[in-house]
Amino acid sequence: MTVGCLFIHGFGGAPYELEPLYKEIKEHSEWELSIPILPGHNEGESLKESEYMEWVHKAENDFKKLKAKCETIYIIGYSMGGVIAAYLSTIYKVDKLVLLSTSAHYIDISQIAKDLWKMAKDGIRGDLLENDLFHRYIRRMGNAPASASLQFQKLVGEFRPYFKQVTTPTLILQGGEDGLLPQKSARYIYNSIQSTKKTLHFLPQSKHMVCHGPDQADLIHMCFEFLSHSKRTESY
Template sequence: MIGCLCIHGFTGEAKEVEPLTNFLKQKKGWLVYSPTLPGHGSKEGLRKANFKHWLYAAEVAAEELLKRCEKVYVIGFSMGGMIASYVAAKYPIHKLILLSCSAYYLNPKQIIQDMKGWIIEGWRGELENDILYKLYRRKIKDTPVKATVEFAKTVYKTRPILQKVKVPTLIIQGECDGLVPPKKSAEYLYEMISSTEKQLYYFKNSKHYIWLGEDRDDLLDIINHFLEN
């Protein structure tokens, strides 16, 4: 059996990566697991959790899959990518995929572009139909400052561990990502990871949530090819 651990991003939940997990669950003989990290799912929960809780939860999930499966793959989105890298450096997993991974975070130039677009949509009365705007608005509203500090600690604590990642790694990044500076973060990951088998793909028109855009099918194809070959 093949096990696949999928780790969502900061302030997200397991359902955040459902387009990916649902796709992988169609594979025969695969056990796909996507836990919701401690504290995620509520504003009050995020106030109580810290980065150590998040890393520990990922470790427990990886250990359980390693007990039950012959091979284990780990996929991480955004902050979950940094946690996935931590797991890959510490446990004998077989492949690693990093999606919009936040080795660095915030891309002011793209944020300004997105805001301009939202202002225009607001004038047209179309803003409430913008899925990405509604998602960002909810995240900003429901995220305590303490949790943001813990997010920064997660990135800070896991960056040095990237050098210990030696498994085949696929890095995927949208060039229109407003939360992660595309070149800076993705190329840093590519350079720091020690694996001799690593690939870096950019999606020119994709934002942070690549599967919410026009590149969703291509994204799934690339992931599938990497995991099956």
């Protein structure tokens, strides 16, 4: 049985957001992996003229290429990529779905205030550049003009209803300290999905970039076990 796994990154981001998980699966499986860069997100490109359906079509085209080569297909979507992944699972046969920090709702203002305060304290100590959330905000501010942010909001608004059509076995993971999404986003997804095989787990110490957070080892273990039905014994 040939297995293919499609990774879909988030808005304003790139494959680096999923890189630790991608590398681990690549090293410990013989699966065919695909991790495309969505239009406007590559180095040197601008999101200014991007339209959200371009992002959806790119992911869909890469899914079709993978499907042509593989009998079994998994999709791992991060943030906005999770919304696209869920949508694809409603129009194509997807065997398993992993949704990481998926954007079914918008920003939790109170948590952002806490995160910004932590960034300020990091700056005072001289290690602001070590703060992963700081890098995330800087990247978004540099690459996401207002027009692109509006496209992102349109995508979430249009495709949110598709969560209620998902019947694929699904693993939902979100950071317990996510400053960009409220926890109700993950709970909404869990309650909406129609599959009887679904799991929701909050990674207690992680922020939005869960693949790079302090719970990284747990995330990799849960994803690997969910997708492959086998437990990892290696240390991370």
